[in-house]
Amino acid sequence: MARLRNLNMTLKYEDDLRLFKSRWSRAAILALLVLMVVLPLSYTDTFWLRVLNLAVIAAIGAIGLNLLTGFAGQVSLGHAFFIGVGTYAAVYFGEDQSWPLPLWLLACAVIGGVIGGIVGPFALRLRGNYLAVVSLGLVFLGIHVFKNWESVTGGPGGTGVNPPVTLGSLDFNELSLFGYTYSREQGWFLLIWPLVAVTALLVKNIVRTRPGRAMQAVRDRDVAAEVIGVSLARYKIGAFVVSSALAAFAGGLYGAYSQFVTPENSFNLPLSITYIAIIIVGGVGTIFGSIIGAIFIGGVPEIVSKYSHSIPFVSTSPSEAGFNLTVFQLNQIIFGVLIVVFLVAEPLGLAAVWFRIKAYFKSWPFSY
Amino acid sequence: MRDFLQLCFAGLSVGSLYALVALGFVIIFKATGVINFAQGALLLVGGYLAYNVHNTWGVPFYLSIPVAMLLCGALGAVIERVILRRMVGQPVFAVIMVTIGLVFILDPVVTTIWGFDRLELGDPWGVETIGAGDLRLAVKDVWTIGLAAAVMAAFFAFFRYSRLGVAMRATAFDQEAAIANGISARRVFALSWAIAGAVATLAGVMMSAGGPGVRPDIQFIALFAFPAIILGGLDSPGGAVVGGIIMGLTQTLTAGYQPRYAEWLGGGFDGVMPYVVMVLILLVRPYGLFGTKEVRRV
Numbered sequence: 001m002a003r004l005r006n007l008n009m010t011l012k013y014e015d016d017l018r019l020f021k022s023r024w025s026r027a028a029i030l031a032l033l034v035l036m037v038v039l040p041l042s043y044t045d046t047f048w049l050r051v052l053n054l055a056v057i058a059a060i061g062a063i064g065l066n067l068l069t070g071f072a073g074q075v076s077l078g079h080a081f082f083i084g085v086g087t088y089a090a091v092y093f094g095e096d097q098s099w100p101l102p103l104w105l106l107a108c109a110v111i112g113g114v115i116g117g118i119v120g121p122f123a124l125r126l127r128g129n130y131l132a133v134v135s136l137g138l139v140f141l142g143i144h145v146f147k148n149w150e151s152v153t154g155g156p157g158g159t160g161v162n163p164p165v166t167l168g169s170l171d172f173n174e175l176s177l178f179g180y181t182y183s184r185e186q187g188w189f190l191l192i193w194p195l196v197a198v199t200a201l202l203v204k205n206i207v208r209t210r211p212g213r214a215m216q217a218v219r220d221r222d223v224a225a226e227v228i229g230v231s232l233a234r235y236k237i238g239a240f241v242v243s244s245a246l247a248a249f250a251g252g253l254y255g256a257y258s259q260f261v262t263p264e265n266s267f268n269l270p271l272s273i274t275y276i277a278i279i280i281v282g283g284v285g286t287i288f289g290s291i292i293g294a295i296f297i298g299g300v301p302e303i304v305s306k307y308s309h310s311i312p313f314v315s316t317s318p319s320e321a322g323f324n325l326t327v328f329q330l331n332q333i334i335f336g337v338l339i340v341v342f343l344v345a346e347p348l349g350l351a352a353v354w355f356r357i358k359a360y361f362k363s364w365p366f367s368y
Numbered sequence: 369m370r371d372f373l374q375l376c377f378a379g380l381s382v383g384s385l386y387a388l389v390a391l392g393f394v395i396i397f398k399a400t401g402v403i404n405f406a407q408g409a410l411l412l413v414g415g416y417l418a419y420n421v422h423n424t425w426g427v428p429f430y431l432s433i434p435v436a437m438l439l440c441g442a443l444g445a446v447i448e449r450v451i452l453r454r455m456v457g458q459p460v461f462a463v464i465m466v467t468i469g470l471v472f473i474l475d476p477v478v479t480t481i482w483g484f485d486r487l488e489l490g491d492p493w494g495v496e497t498i499g500a501g502d503l504r505l506a507v508k509d510v511w512t513i514g515l516a517a518a519v520m521a522a523f524f525a526f527f528r529y530s531r532l533g534v535a536m537r538a539t540a541f542d543q544e545a546a547i548a549n550g551i552s553a554r555r556v557f558a559l560s561w562a563i564a565g566a567v568a569t570l571a572g573v574m575m576s577a578g579g580p581g582v583r584p585d586i587q588f589i590a591l592f593a594f595p596a597i598i599l600g601g602l603d604s605p606g607g608a609v610v611g612g613i614i615m616g617l618t619q620t621l622t623a624g625y626q627p628r629y630a631e632w633l634g635g636g637f638d639g640v641m642p643y644v645v646m647v648l649i650l651l652v653r654p655y656g657l658f659g660t661k662e663v664r665r666v
Contacts, residue, residue, distance in 0.1 A: 075461045125654050127662075128460040129403045129602060133594045134650060137643035140591070148634030269591075273468055280465060324483065329476035336472025343462050343469070344454050 017208065019201075036197070040189035041182070048302075049185035055298030056192055057253045060199050062278040062290040064246025069276070070285035071207050072239035073219025074123050075131055078138035079275045082112050082244040084146055084267030086251025087161060092152050094163020094256065104163050105252055112248020113241045120240030124233055127222075139269050146263035158262030161255035165191065188257055195253070196291065199246060204287050206242065215239055277339050283351025292350050300338075301331040370502055375624040376617060381509035383616020384516035388571040389593035390600065390608035391520060392564035398540040398603045399560035402452060405467040407568055408590025409474035414440035414569025415489075416482050419582045422490055429491055433573055437566040444565025445558040453557065471587075479584055486581035495579045508578025519570055520609055523563065527605070536560065540603070592619070595646035601659020610657065615642045 020026045040049065065079050086108040094104035119138065123131055146153045153159055165172040165188075175187030206212050214235045217225035226232050255261050274297060282293020308314050308327040342349055389407060396404045404410075418436035421427050427435055447470065455463045493508040527533040538546040539556040547553050575589060576582040596615040600607025623638035630637075655661050 144640040332476040336469045339469030
């Protein structure tokens with residue numbers, strides 16, 4: 001018995017349901033939690049902290065998209081729209097109405113969820129390809145509304161986003177703890193990483209309980225799911241609501257962190273595609289894959305542009321004549337190649353790579 | 369009335385461009401079941417190839433179009449062979465994303481080679497117009513409508529009468545039965561991508577001709593052709609043409625009248641009008657005007 005336990009064999013159904021199955025994963029989670037506090041307080045490079053922060057805000061939205069696409073199987077190219085909804089909710093409730101931080105963040109999520117609930121029923125009528133194109137339309141209609149609803153969105157020229165980010169006496173924009181003051185990046189790190197952890201836990205709990213299994217049944221074969229008593233309406237729309245709420249939540253954070261948004265540059269089709277790329281690269285149908293994917297997709301372009309001078313054939317000025325590959329173009333190509341290569345060669349993404357490594361060491365020395 | 373006719377003519381010209389792009393989508397979708405989001409990128413490559421063939425290689429303009437169509441068609445077939453063939457049997461979502469990934473690869477490659485600036489295509493039409501009654505028709509628009517109609521007629525004849533065209537229809541109808549009858553499904557897949565590349569090239573050339581020149585944003589027309597294919601039905605070539613022309617007319621008429629009669633809809637509403645029409649149509653007919661209703665057996 002003890003020997004089997006050491007091999008991480010699952011012996012009871014309760015064991016299988018556990019969130020953290022082994023001593024190791026509990027230790028790893030603890031280590032990550034400690035790192036989450038220690039890293040921002042000791043590491044001060046604002047550039048990389050900013051990259052990590054933006055990546056992790058994207059991770060919240062990506063977890064939402066992964067619930068919708070990875071678990072419920074509904075293709076959506078409209079995620080950027082909900083991110084935008086969240087940002088403008090933050091402008092309206094946070095900045096204009098000056099609600100406190102927890103309230104306006106909640107308002108973002110609620111507004112996103114409500115709009116997701118309105119859009120969701122389309123998914124009942126349309127499947128696969130049709131749904132993808134309709135959700136694409138959502139992005140364009142969204143940009144049009146954002147551009148014309150000037151009182152909130154500032155019109156095509158954009159708007160500043162400055163909702164309050166204070167919790168009691170803590171102002172995350174200029175955090176001071178125990179007599180030390182920290183940069184904005186450090187403060188935000190301490191604000192959003194716990195939010196990601198909570199989001200991940202929330203969605204993990206959704207997917208390992210009845211709603212999650214129902215969604216996976218809908219994904220695998222919706223007719224079969226309906227036959228065994230899963231309500232398609234309930235779980236498809238439910239997935240849309242939760243996914244949109246998380247997207248809007250991420251959008252609120254994104255707006256408040258980047259402080260300025262324009263409808264056409266901030267919430268366009270490439271943003272939707274970036275979110276899909278995150279879940280593809282991270283791993284469709286895994287929660288922690290969304291986080292890894294967000295850091296990967298957010299980090300790679302920054303690394304490339306940071307070290308572009310040592311990459312051959314890459315020029316730094318966009319106006320050279322003739323064959324001229326700029327960092328921007330190189331990053332686009334890398335982005336495209338990542339999507340294609342992952343889908344062709346490793347459809348389950350970085351998460352699958354990690355699972356393979358884990359499986360190897362789990363059963364070591366009998367790994368074959 | 370004169371304004372209305374003038375707008376209709378412009379709409380017909382835009383619509384035949386949409387129809388060409390939509391036809392490319394539908395041909396690929398019908399044969400392989402893939403929505404090709406890279407259709408706009410193929411159009412971009414095609415437009416630049418035509419520029420290159422005419423201006424750099426010095427081939428006469430009217431000959432440069434078919435040459436570019438051939439080259440871009442070959443590119444389409446290569447993409448199908450190298451990448452898309454590996455995706456057969458994968459979920460819809462994965463295949464869509466592969467084609468989107470292709471956009472992100474093709475677009476920067478084009479701008480790396482030819483740059484971001486607009487390039488004069490060197491077409492003989494320029495900004496000339498001809499008079500018809502009290503209408504002024506741009507020569508380039510007349511050519512667009514004419515060429516698009518000719519190419520579409522040629523393809524419909526090809527599907528109807530040629531051996532390969534019949535093979536393509538058979539494969540689209542029932543892949544297994546077609547293979548059992550000795551039709552090479554692989555060749556059909558590659559051919560459908562080649563045709564899509566060729567019609568996209570023509571659309572790219574016609575978008576660049578008549579003054580505006582070849583520029584990276586011609587590819588975005590593909591995004592407006594999506595509503596057209598949804599309107600017509602994803603798997604109906606005829607529907608693609610009808611849908612494209614309806615969308616073109618709707619869009620130019622909206623651009624002409626909406627600022628005067630429905631200003632509250634906001635500036636630039638014609639840009640999203642196709643999507644509004646698409647959503648309305650889908651609420652009534654989820655498979656478009658001419659699309660095959662999906663039959664799901666339990």
